Amino acid sequence: MTEQNHVTVIGAGIVGVCCALYLQRAGFRVTILDERPPAEGCSFGNAGILSPSACVPIAEPGMLWKVPRYLADPLGPLAIRPGYFLQALPWFLRFLREGRPARIRRNSRAMAALYAGCFDAYAPLLKEAGAEDLIRRSGALLVSKEKGKGEVGGELANALRAAAGIKAEPLGRDELRQLDPALSPEFKGGILFPDIGHSVNSFRLARTLAERVVRNGGTILRRRVTGFAFGANGPSALRTAEGEVPIGALVIAAGAWSRGLAAQLGTELPLEAERGYHVMLPDPGVAPRLPVSYSGRGFYATPMENGLRFAGTAEFAGIDAPPDDRRAKALLRLGKDMYPALNTAGVTEWMGCRPSFPDSLPVIDRSPHFPAVHFAFGHSHWGLMGAAVTGKLIAELVAGKPSSIDLAPYRATRF
Numbered sequence: 001m002t003e004q005n006h007v008t009v010i011g012a013g014i015v016g017v018c019c020a021l022y023l024q025r026a027g028f029r030v031t032i033l034d035e036r037p038p039a040e041g042c043s044f045g046n047a048g049i050l051s052p053s054a055c056v057p058i059a060e061p062g063m064l065w066k067v068p069r070y071l072a073d074p075l076g077p078l079a080i081r082p083g084y085f086l087q088a089l090p091w092f093l094r095f096l097r098e099g100r101p102a103r104i105r106r107n108s109r110a111m112a113a114l115y116a117g118c119f120d121a122y123a124p125l126l127k128e129a130g131a132e133d134l135i136r137r138s139g140a141l142l143v144s145k146e147k148g149k150g151e152v153g154g155e156l157a158n159a160l161r162a163a164a165g166i167k168a169e170p171l172g173r174d175e176l177r178q179l180d181p182a183l184s185p186e187f188k189g190g191i192l193f194p195d196i197g198h199s200v201n202s203f204r205l206a207r208t209l210a211e212r213v214v215r216n217g218g219t220i221l222r223r224r225v226t227g228f229a230f231g232a233n234g235p236s237a238l239r240t241a242e243g244e245v246p247i248g249a250l251v252i253a254a255g256a257w258s259r260g261l262a263a264q265l266g267t268e269l270p271l272e273a274e275r276g277y278h279v280m281l282p283d284p285g286v287a288p289r290l291p292v293s294y295s296g297r298g299f300y301a302t303p304m305e306n307g308l309r310f311a312g313t314a315e316f317a318g319i320d321a322p323p324d325d326r327r328a329k330a331l332l333r334l335g336k337d338m339y340p341a342l343n344t345a346g347v348t349e350w351m352g353c354r355p356s357f358p359d360s361l362p363v364i365d366r367s368p369h370f371p372a373v374h375f376a377f378g379h380s381h382w383g384l385m386g387a388a389v390t391g392k393l394i395a396e397l398v399a400g401k402p403s404s405i406d407l408a409p410y411r412a413t414r415f
């Protein structure tokens, strides 16, 4: 038996941890289960970007024609392992459908509604945990070698940002050099997004917040959930190798692994592991003050407290396939291209699985079958920035309170 005000969360990534903290703030007791220590999944190594102006979905018109070009380029932003192509095909077909203009506009509005409040939602959690230094309102750059001042950014992306009222300052070569003197002079145009911020250590951020969950009286159990035991009203316990863990209200926040758990509860969802890579340089020899994204290459260079991180790109190879270190090496080559003086000594590599839906939106919802089960996953490229907002929304759902934003775009039944 569990108490009425107890909630179990599966997953101690940034999303699960923020759900736990907001549930505690709403007066619930919380237990998190994770097979690994907190923040060792996708939340470990992301690019650290928090953008209240995130409103550009990944699917765009004409994607079908761009994909072959991306795949042919070993330094390109996308890779699909040949043996995985057929398995990924249904997801890609849905993804291509999301590239229609009306869908893009709809998905963009839903992204803007979710991420606009990202800093505000983190603020009380950071204050409580004494972790305010881990997020900086630095601004961020998008830079291009091919396009000059006023031309960078893509017509559609710029139109979506303009529709969402996002601040963007076009920059020329000299202005780029003033903001980031170590950047190669070959970059001739860019955009400054003054409202974007970044975490100086996304792993330490998630870990610090997880520690706060425990200090608030929560429990984090190192267990892998393998399935569910069912009672009269739905799942009554989690199955683990160490035995059953009884549950009342449940939040599934298991990132890319949530698909299998939701399926065991009768909800099949098109969630894919969109694998990304990072290389971390502990002593980079260059010191950008703000994150810089290389236009068309799908990654960010983010200054962090423990070095300079190049993180991004997408690979479809299945959730369990070993990393392909050529993807990380490609990031390093592109990093050198951005910063010719880059010191690559001591480089470390990492791969993580983004939980991605074809429409670039997460699922934040009750299970369609079991009202005590809640879904909080699928944040794709935006899980760090979306975690605290999601935590707040999940706490409202569990408490049966009105939601602070309309949850219709994030329903599990939309697929």
Ligand SMILES: Cc1cc2nc3c(=O)[nH]c(=O)nc-3n(C[C@H](O)[C@H](O)[C@H](O)COP(=O)(O)OP(=O)(O)OC[C@H]3O[C@@H](n4cnc5c(N)ncnc54)[C@H](O)[C@@H]3O)c2cc1C
Binding pocket: 010, 011, 012, 013, 014, 015, 016, 033, 034, 035, 036, 037, 038, 039, 040, 041, 042, 043, 044, 045, 046, 047, 048, 049, 050, 223, 224, 225, 226, 253, 254, 255, 256, 257, 258, 275, 276, 277, 278, 311, 312, 313, 351, 352, 353, 354, 355, 376, 377, 378, 379, 380, 381, 382, 383, 384, 385, 386
């Ligand atoms: C290269 C790269 C760059 C990125 N850059 C950014 C960025 O700049 N900004 C941004 O906002 N987002 C970014 N992201 C995305 C972001 O990192 C993810 O969206 C986010 O970390 C997802 O968090 P999560 O808590 O849902 O998943 P995870 O961090 O993966 O956590 C899920 C947890 O569930 C646990 N789990 C899974 N199955 C089970 C089970 N059966 N039993 C028990 N535990 C289980 C796992 O062990 C894991 O700890 C990036 C991602 C990558 C790969």
